[in-house]
Amino acid sequence: MDTDRMVKAMARWWQNVSDEEGDVNSRNPMLYDPLHESKTTKTMQYVAAILICFGAISAGTALAWTSPVIPQLEKPDNVSEATNATNGEFYLTSDQTSWVGSLLAIGAMFGAIPAGYLADKIGRKYTAILMDIPFIVSLLILRYATSAAMLYAGRFLIGISTGSFCVVAPMYISEIAETNIRGQLGTFFQLSLTIGILITNFVGALVDWVALSTICLLFPAILLIAMFFLPETPTYLIKKGRRGDAGLSLKWLWGRECDTRSTLQFLQTELESSAGNVRVSDLFTIKANRVGMMISLSLMAFQQLSGINAVIFYTVPIFKSAGSTMDASVCGIIVSAVQVLMTFGSSLLIERAGRKVLLLISSAVMGFCLFVLGVYFHLKDNGHNVAFIGWIPLLSVILFIVTFSIGFGPIPWLMMGELFLPDYKGVASSLSVTFNWVGVFVVTKCFSKMVESWGSDITFWFFGVCMVAGTAFVATKVFETKGKNSTQIQILLSGTKGDFEAQSQLVE
DSSP states (O other): OOHHHHHHHHHHHHHHHHHHHSSGGGSOTTTOOHHHHSOOOOHHHHHHHHHHTHHHHHHHHHHHTHHHHHHHHBOOTTOOHHHHHHSSOOOBOHHHHHHHHHHHHHHHHHHHHHHHHHHHHTOHHHHHHHHHHHHHHHHHHHHTOOSHHHHHHHHHHHHHHHHHHHHHHHHHHHHHSOHHHHHHHHTHHHHHHHHHHHHHHHHHTTSOHHHHHHHHTHHHHHHHHHHTTSOOOHHHHHHTTOHHHHHHHHHHHHOTTSOHHHHHHHHHHHHHTTOSOOOTTHHHHSHHHHHHHHHHHHHHHHHHHTTHHHHHHTHHHHHHHTTOOOOHHHHHHHHHHHHHHHHHHHHHHHHHHOHHHHHHHHHHHHHHHHHHHHHHHHHHHTTOOOGGGTHHHHHHHHHHHHHHHHTTTTHHHHHHTTSSOHHHHHHHHHHHHHHHHHHHHHHHHHHHHHHHHHOHHHHHHHHHHHHHHHHHHHHHHOOOOTTOOHHHHHHHHHSOHHHHHHHHHHTO
């Protein structure tokens, strides 16, 4: 696929519309979006996005599961190995707890790789159904675990589902949403993750880990039932030649008044512009795909290099340094609640402020907060009295989480679903999500060694420098996708803004 081929395809589509509607030639075909001209209702688009995001809620509960559970499974000093072996309970060593925490990330890498392929072969809907099964099985394993080995198996298996839903949910949402609400619906994925984390932290503070695992089963069960009632995406159905089913899907999602004829033709034309055998190498040899991959992978990298896991890890010590007497579970609930509220705020802002502006604000403010935290720990670790400024790092943590939640939390997942045409979206999303989970594993595993070798101050400054680089990258390499359909996005990826305007004039 190249820019000329896409422009010609859009010109053919525009000529068909012009012949039938007569008066549309006065408008620019490259800026025209049939969804804006069609009478649609958005209710079922919201319903479908919310229901498939029960997979993201399930992933959020899996991510946060270790936070309340690990303290319950750590062996008390007064428990002997004999007692451990005979009382029917089991405890974990520090090394075992480390693997229980990290195996989810390893499983997610393996889950993300086939998810895109499956989504292209059997559909977005049935991939979600298939990948929901490991969620249920893994939670049953965790619920009835009697050894560290069973916990390892459950965490690895739940990681497979978590990684796969990081691929298929953003893909599904981007293909069912109208352009003018695509950004808002795209933030539902990260919002649902944070809701799952909040639920686990709250419930985990009230019940033991067995009951928590049982309660967490509710969310993948709801997802499994709901997916049988949701339609496949129109884009996938057209890709498979099932135009009639695609029309029914559009009617379900966008309402009976939707102009399915012109909308289906528009989607068909977009698919024709990239039709052919998709190879992984196409993601790096075709300019639009190469630039899209560069943006997607970089945003995923900076998301992890923001140090979000490091800041959350230090939340309890920072709360205590500010004079707080709250226990760790309360701190976790507060942090999770802030993330939910601000990610919800991002869903309200995304179609007004735009992706790029929110990313710039997010990376710049996070970088500032990280430098402040570095200064605080530098003073503290060098014997200075920091009690009177304990509120400064506390404020920095809150501001960091707020700005992460409105920018680098949800937007990388959203843009991953926007930057690629349907033929390439599956494999591109798989690579991006796998790259993200590699980053999660590496940063989480290396963080304690970084603190031990460099000190807390230099560790936070390192992440701060990464955010300075992230701000520069967004400012120079990321363009705004708000309000643009996939054709317009591909043309921008293929060239410059000037090329986009010139090519638009050619087909008027």
